[in-house]
Amino acid sequence: MDCQNTATYHAFERIQVREERTRILLTAKRILSFSPHPDDSELIAGGYLASSIDRKAEVKLVVVSDDRMSFTSIENELPMEKIVAIRKDEETNAIEALGIRDTQFLEYSDSRIP
Numbered sequence: 550m551d552c553q554n555t556a557t558y559h560a561f562e563r564i565q566v567r568e569e570r571t572r573i574l575l576t577a578k579r580i581l582s583f584s585p586h587p588d589d590s591e592l593i594a595g596g597y598l599a600s601s602i603d604r605k606a607e608v609k610l611v612v613v614s615d616d617r618m619s620f621t622s623i624e625n626e627l628p629m630e631k632i633v634a635i636r637k638d639e640e641t642n643a644i645e646a647l648g649i650r651d652t653q654f655l656e657y658s659d660s661r662i663p
Contacts, residue, residue: 579607586616586659587640595647602648609651612640618659 580601584590590598590610602608616636617629627635637654644652657663 577601577606580609582608582610584610584612585662586614586619587612587636588616588643591640591643591647595643598649599647607651608649609653610644610649612652612654614655614657614659614662616659 574597580598582590582594582598590612598608598610615633617632619632619636633656640652640654
């Protein structure tokens, strides 16, 4: 085992599982997920959100920014409005795939959240 893998292994050894918090997460009836950018919640907690929906929990997703900065390398090729539309469409497809039916888009400009 190399040093990097050993360090990672020891880091995981220190993770404490708190039974009460785990029970709350696994039995929550209402879940509110804030996604700083489109797809953040799906990437980090998509499995949890989908399984919560499967067990009939009420899930609401709030997408805070429009993620216009995600395509900075091609910003001269596409207008910002097109980038925002692409990211919102991708987000809509992802939430539909997970079964999330209650979503609110706050549409703050990326990196300009008050």
